Amino acid sequence: MPSFKCKDIGMECPFEASALTQGGLVKKIEKHAAEAHNMKEIDAATKSKIMAAIK
Ligand SMILES: [Zn+2]
Structure with a gap:
């Protein structure tokens, strides 16, 4: 999972x-991200960090 x-x-x-x-x-x-970090749009750099951090 x-x-x-x-x-x-x-x-x-x-x-x-x-x-x-x-x-x-x-x-x-x-x-x-929207609720806790006030990131309505996740930018490409952050998104790629997220994708790399998903295990
Ligand atoms: Zn968080």
């Missing part, structure tokens, strides 16, 4: 998430 921790991209944030699919996980991360 793919999982992600905000810490893994250098955020001071305890958020972690997992989902059945990578697509579902990315949706959760996008929602979290």
